[in-house]
Amino acid sequence: MLPDHNLIPHLIHQCTLIEINKVAENWYRLKLQAPAAAAYAEPGQFVHLRAGSASDPLLRRPFSIHNADSRANEIWLLIRVAGKVTSALAGLSPGGIINILGPLGTGFPVPDDEGSALLVAGGIGLAPLYFLTLRRQAAALPTELLLGGLTGNALPDDSFFFRDGVHPLIATNDGSRGYRGTAADLLEMRLQSGIRPTRIFACGPVSMLARVVELGRNCGLPVYVSLESFLACAVGACLGCAFPFKTDDHIEYRRVCRDGPVFSGEEACFELV
Amino acid sequence: MLPDHNLIPHLIHQCTLIEINKVAENWYRLKLQAPAAAAYAEPGQFVHLRAGSASDPLLRRPFSIHNADSRANEIWLLIRVAGKVTSALAGLSPGGIINILGPLGTGFPVPDDEGSALLVAGGIGLAPLYFLTLRRQAAALPTELLLGGLTGNALPDDSFFFRDGVHPLIATNDGSRGYRGTAADLLEMRLQSGIRPTRIFACGPVSMLARVVELGRNCGLPVYVSLESFLACAVGACLGCAFPFKTDDHIEYRRVCRDGPVFSGEEACFELV
């Protein structure tokens, strides 16, 4: 982790795009040359990114760190095309320049024991959980990745995962790949089958997260969720990314960018967003 | 010339950039696939251009038609990097898409006689005068092109011209190429040597145009100038591109985009801009 108040100017990088591949319908994987980010990145952290210099689009955009290789000085991003900046990114060629801030935010809790984990990814929520999977597997911690998508080609194919030694359990809404259902359905199935991990980690749409938290609560298992919000500063200064949490019956706003994006799911008020 | 009120939807083109070359310090020549513009273009007319779709930069930018080949469906532009859009254009690669409106504006008067002409270009003012030179040479009308630049490499080299059979008389401010002086100095020299063309055509900075008009006036020669202004609509609707002219002692504003860009220089009030 980075010391908070140390002046580390290379945390603004002009990165070179090394490689870009389409890995699923509307999904692209980008490999960036980014030494400082690669050195410090922890699963669940993100970079705040800008391509170009025009004032429209004005703000940076946050993307989870999808993998980091500190020896090669590289980080990976996994991006789903959603609008202006993501389409511009999808159109970049190797050699293109991307400006990033980061790594930012509070990631997933570092495993303090030898516990096992279920990771529940809805769609592009895979991005940060993949990094967590790799880090946990490297530390030989028992880890099971559950992944849901709308349909088969909305998710990367098997080679994407197998190359890294990852073997996710997959479900699709239309049943065209893996089980028929959602990532939360997979979780329910695993819990019903008696699996009791030490922790659950989840990233995906709000409705999915709400259900995952409830399933965890029913089994008395702690759930960590990676939340989204529209960010401006991404460093905790503007209070724009507030997410509501309930403490002692009153609402309190926490900053997705700094207090999170990873939070204990227990108190998050999903019904208010 | 285009009939004014005919609905010709292909006058908005998505053009493909065919070729782009650096032809001098900060100058680029672009060849575009643009059938309608190529078919109708007259020397002195321009296209109003946009690359990209973001709202910054918002407005189109005008560029003179530098050459048009109606058989190949191509037009050429000659662009000097001055700011946002011109630098973006300079960075394009063949295959890039540029959206153009045009041809627009009132160009140089079509020669109605077999008269001779002196064409006076200051720097990038070469762009429209080059097209005029080629058209006049093709019609075997006596034409002499005078070209001024700051220094040698601020102008295209000889092969640029010779390939098209153009042989300009060149002057540079520092004397590093051709005569030492400006394009207006060249004109003065030619007039002093007794040359009396039927018309003078000029394009370049305002201070140069003012001097060319005065030199013409002293010899009783009509001078046509291609003027610049910041344009918005480029079709005559917004009155934003007004240039002041003096008629019977009062100031009247004419539209650079529609009444011009080519005007008789006699009444233009260069001192007011």
Add this chain to the structure above:
Amino acid sequence: MNLFDASLTVNLAGISLANPLIAASGCYGYGFDYRRWIDPGDWGAIVVKGTTLRPRTGNPPPRLVETPSGMLNAIGLQNPGIDFFLKSIRPQLPELQCPVLVNIAGETLEEYRQLAAILNSVTEVSGIEVNISCPNVKRGGVSFGGDPALVEELIGLVREVYRLPLIVKLSPDAGNIVSVAEAAWRAGADALSLINTIKGMVIDVQKRRPVLGNITGGLSGPAIRPVAVRAVWEVSAAVSIPVIGMGGIMQADDALEFILAGACAVAIGTANFINPAVAREISQGLRQYLCDHGFSHYRELIGAARP
């Protein structure tokens, strides 16, 4: 549903429009300049350039400067005056094949009254838009538009002499745009246009002087859209006459923002400069939206974002 079942017709304060898209004043000349790119009949209506009693030379150049996602203009109401309009432009208006409105501006209350009285008998003109919000003239313009009592008096005078649809055009520079809107409504306006441009300026840091000949100009384009949508939202809740929304509309989604905020029709200015076929594209986009979301008339969308 078929795309053409989705109806865009609207009756705006008594004027029937084929669609809710209006060419904004000052951005469309007298309606003829864009005919190479778009049939004027593709518009619901066209509002012609601000017209004054006497011809106006306009402001010295430069009159335009680009700003981030916007532009400033300081045309200064250059126009040939009402007499020229009647003699030379009026006879051609039927060619436009859509309703034409005249935007009028005066330096005194009396000038507004006279202009309205003259246009009252001009059958080629379907209505007037009273411009009390031009930021680019020394007298008149926005100086009238800031004071509700003065607005009420002015529009009352105009209403007395003008029987056809009367639209009042407002600017957020007034500060209290809702009070001004209410004053215009009380005085008998049939509809309100908002917003006019917002006063701004750019300084040339190399020359160390303002870029525009007039020093300040009016800001238009996407930059002002959020301010304009908010003005429509607030005003349409306060008055019960139709509101025409404008300010930075570039595409169908932008027009929808205004309609959902409460506008009955929308006007398009700056976008014409970037895309001369914008009106046709936006009508198509609106039809598509209606189809996709199962509405049969865009009227169902007016103000629909209000809880």
Add this chain to the structure above:
Amino acid sequence: MNLFDASLTVNLAGISLANPLIAASGCYGYGFDYRRWIDPGDWGAIVVKGTTLRPRTGNPPPRLVETPSGMLNAIGLQNPGIDFFLKSIRPQLPELQCPVLVNIAGETLEEYRQLAAILNSVTEVSGIEVNISCPNVKRGGVSFGGDPALVEELIGLVREVYRLPLIVKLSPDAGNIVSVAEAAWRAGADALSLINTIKGMVIDVQKRRPVLGNITGGLSGPAIRPVAVRAVWEVSAAVSIPVIGMGGIMQADDALEFILAGACAVAIGTANFINPAVAREISQGLRQYLCDHGFSHYRELIGAARP
């Protein structure tokens, strides 16, 4: 001339700043969040987040939305309140190594007075910025800022209890920004900050409802720069206290526009979100400009665009 001969120091209403760049309120937290990227000492001063008497939870999300060349925010003055500030933040302020000002906001005149009275004895705080222009709160905020008489009363009350530099922050939403500025000046303000954000809104056309939880928000960023420069131009001609200019400053040329228009110092908000090192880059750019144009102090540039 050497780059470092070009001096950027300024005495702003009694506060010595190493350079004329101020971190704008609400965009820089309490000054500590950006320390990974820039030394707080690179700023001339830092204005902390709007502070109220009691803690405020702030507005429901979403609180942000991007707009063309701008953004809307509706934070709703979320802050831990003045007591927390005094207890937990005040002791750390000296670490920032530059003057710190506190932006204060109240729901009543009395709340403003109390806040000012409390801060009057806080030596770590060099001055206060009285926010009478926040568009994002139901009570107080811009509702105070539109009425010159009320502003004169409010600032008069604050002035009575506050002896250190007192800055008043204005918004163009008031309409008559010059009258409001004059009122603040008469009441004893030492300097004026302008502009605060402009009220705007965005509608989500898919969901058919306003994007922001608070419905409306405040527009900041380059989109508003022309409006802000014009406000500085007009106000700095009308008052003889220093004006701090802000609104969409992204680079040195933008800061120069404000200075040439009459600002003695400039504040930077939104640009920090895009480039956390913006203050350092702008100081360098200002020095470069002074060198290139043969000025020895940027003071020579203040108001230099005025004929």
